[in-house]
Amino acid sequence: MKIFKGKGVCGAIASGRVSVFKRNEAPVKRYTIGDVSAEIERFENAKSLAREQLDAIYSKALFEVGETNASIFEIHIMMLDDEDFNESVRGIISDRLINAEYAVSVTKDNFAAMFSEMDDSYMRARATDIRDISNRLISCLSSDSSHQEDIDGRVIICADDLAPSETVSLDKGKVLAFATAYGSSNSHTAILARTMNIPALIGLGEEFLNAISDGDMAIVDGFTGEFFLDPDEETEKKLTQKREADIEKKALLHKLKGKENVTLDGRKIDIFANIGGVGELGAVLLGDAGGIGLFRSEFLYLEREDYPTEEQQFEAYKKVLESMAGKKVIIRTLDIGADKKADYFGLSQEENPALGFRAIRICLERPEIFKTQLRALYRASAYGRLGIMFPMITSVSEVERILSLCRLVRAELKAQEIEYDENAELGIMIETPAAAIISDRLSPLVDFFSIGTNDLTQYTLACDRQNPHLEQFCDTHHEAILRLIKHTCDNAHKHGKWVGICGELASDLSLTREFIKMGVDELSVSPNMVLKVRDVVRSLNLSK
Numbered sequence: 001m002k003i004f005k006g007k008g009v010c011g012a013i014a015s016g017r018v019s020v021f022k023r024n025e026a027p028v029k030r031y032t033i034g035d036v037s038a039e040i041e042r043f044e045n046a047k048s049l050a051r052e053q054l055d056a057i058y059s060k061a062l063f064e065v066g067e068t069n070a071s072i073f074e075i076h077i078m079m080l081d082d083e084d085f086n087e088s089v090r091g092i093i094s095d096r097l098i099n100a101e102y103a104v105s106v107t108k109d110n111f112a113a114m115f116s117e118m119d120d121s122y123m124r125a126r127a128t129d130i131r132d133i134s135n136r137l138i139s140c141l142s143s144d145s146s147h148q149e150d151i152d153g154r155v156i157i158c159a160d161d162l163a164p165s166e167t168v169s170l171d172k173g174k175v176l177a178f179a180t181a182y183g184s185s186n187s188h189t190a191i192l193a194r195t196m197n198i199p200a201l202i203g204l205g206e207e208f209l210n211a212i213s214d215g216d217m218a219i220v221d222g223f224t225g226e227f228f229l230d231p232d233e234e235t236e237k238k239l240t241q242k243r244e245a246d247i248e249k250k251a252l253l254h255k256l257k258g259k260e261n262v263t264l265d266g267r268k269i270d271i272f273a274n275i276g277g278v279g280e281l282g283a284v285l286l287g288d289a290g291g292i293g294l295f296r297s298e299f300l301y302l303e304r305e306d307y308p309t310e311e312q313q314f315e316a317y318k319k320v321l322e323s324m325a326g327k328k329v330i331i332r333t334l335d336i337g338a339d340k341k342a343d344y345f346g347l348s349q350e351e352n353p354a355l356g357f358r359a360i361r362i363c364l365e366r367p368e369i370f371k372t373q374l375r376a377l378y379r380a381s382a383y384g385r386l387g388i389m390f391p392m393i394t395s396v397s398e399v400e401r402i403l404s405l406c407r408l409v410r411a412e413l414k415a416q417e418i419e420y421d422e423n424a425e426l427g428i429m430i431e432t433p434a435a436a437i438i439s440d441r442l443s444p445l446v447d448f449f450s451i452g453t454n455d456l457t458q459y460t461l462a463c464d465r466q467n468p469h470l471e472q473f474c475d476t477h478h479e480a481i482l483r484l485i486k487h488t489c490d491n492a493h494k495h496g497k498w499v500g501i502c503g504e505l506a507s508d509l510s511l512t513r514e515f516i517k518m519g520v521d522e523l524s525v526s527p528n529m530v531l532k533v534r535d536v537v538r539s540l541n542l543s544k
């Protein structure tokens with residue numbers, strides 16, 4: 001048995017035989033042409049043929065993966081008319097008197113390289129679309145097309161990478177799973193795999209390609225990202241059990257998609273999702289979350305070598321808001337320090353970092369960083385329903401300073417005639433005992449509270465959350481914590497504000513009933529927990 005480790009883009013397990021994806025990729029021939037207009041006509045005819053093929057693929061995708069996901073093929077159809085692309089091809093044909101196939105191939109390499117070098121990971125992933133559409137044009141010019149030999153039985157499709165059109169063209173009834181050596185989780189192929197609910201692994205590496213052959217037995221674990229080639233009996237048994245349990249669980253939970261989060265006696269709550277980056281949006285949509293209750297924006301800072309610019313942040317926030325299509329999105333401002341450090345901040349070593357210079361303290365001391373983020377957030381607010389949330393609050397004066405900075409940013413944007421949402425909500429995290437205790441004073445100042453039970457627990461019980469030896473002292477159900485949560489809920493409601501929980505305790509199903517009884521309005525959990533919490537909420541009767 002050999003194990004390859006990649007990244008699972010769709011959590012499910014499949015076992016079966018390998019089928020190595022074959023495509024006709026004969027080297028593109030280069031030859032000199034005599035008649036430029038005839039060659040350009042050939043190119044135009046190939047475009048028409050490609051358009052016809054893409055129309056058919058779009059219809060298939062529409063049926064199999066729905067309108068939103070099928071729209072990538074509409075984009076491919078539009079790309080056929082992209083002026084820059086077409087001009088480049090025509091230019092190479094007419095200036096260098098070279099055949100159309102070669103002109104498309106050169107243009108493909110140039111455009112794909114340009115996209116691959118872009119900062120934005122979404123744009124980088126578009127290089128695959130350029131290659132896909134160009135290869136289609138080249139095969140239309142050679143009246144030849146990519147193909148997979150007729151597959152016998154259901155198989156695990158293994159490839160270097162798969163283009164979106166290749167993914168959707170495969171007969172879904174015959175595909176058990178996808179496994180690729182390269183690829184990104186932001187690619188449309190990954191998105192399609194998730195939507196088609198087919199176990200899929202990407203990034204298994206070059207060695208994987210060399211090791212597999214048609215007919216090999218394999219198991220794909222989309223949860224752990226593992227590919228087991230020629231699995232031994234014990235692995236097979238273990239994964240069969242895991243698969244059966246997963247199928248059973250999913251079938252039960254799937255029935256809850258689109259259903260309300262309402263108790264048997266009629267109390268409704270919101271169940272939102274926590275994310276750390278744009279890459280997790282797919283899971284949020286798949287999990288059927290009603291919104292995003294916590295976007296930990298610091299990951300945008302942690303994945304870089306230098307401060308993200310206003311533009312880079314704006315693009316990321318806008319993408320989240322647009323993807324959530326009008327559902328509430330709560331983005332938390334920078335919560336750096338303690339366990340989350342980036343060298344370029346130049347933070348000094350501290351004896352007790354969790355009690356140190358972190359989160360809002362840094363933002364208020366270094367307003368240039370904070371203002372850049374607030375501007376990006378307010379600009380993005382024009383694209384959806386944004387709530388901005390501030391971490392590690394301990395006092396009224398901190399909140400007043402934040403609000404005055406927000407006013408300043410809004411005034412600046414207004415003066416520059418830049419659009420933003422006047423009604424974007426402003427809230428704070430209740431994650432220090434101080435904030436919970438004075439929540440009566442804080443509540444009139446803001447639109448909402450979100451309780452961060454991870455930090456609230458560490459500060460209330462004096463248990464460093466990073467220290468594994470303190471497990472036994474860290475009782476998350478401690479009466480002190482539950483009382484602080486109840487106190488916070490009461491004070492929020494006294495002033496007509498909503499209150500949520502976004503710490504890990506929100507997904508502790510043994511407390512769901514108690515939280516709802518306390519008056520919690522929203523629970524924000526990891527995307528794969530949304531349906532599990534919904535399941536519990538719908539089984540509760542608070543009057544009993």
Ligand code: PEP
Binds near residue numbers: 431503
């Ligand atoms: C919390 O403290 O509960 C919280 C949600 O924030 P983080 O875990 O990011 O500190």
Ligand code: MG
Binds near residue numbers: 391431452454455
């Ligand atoms: Mg916290």
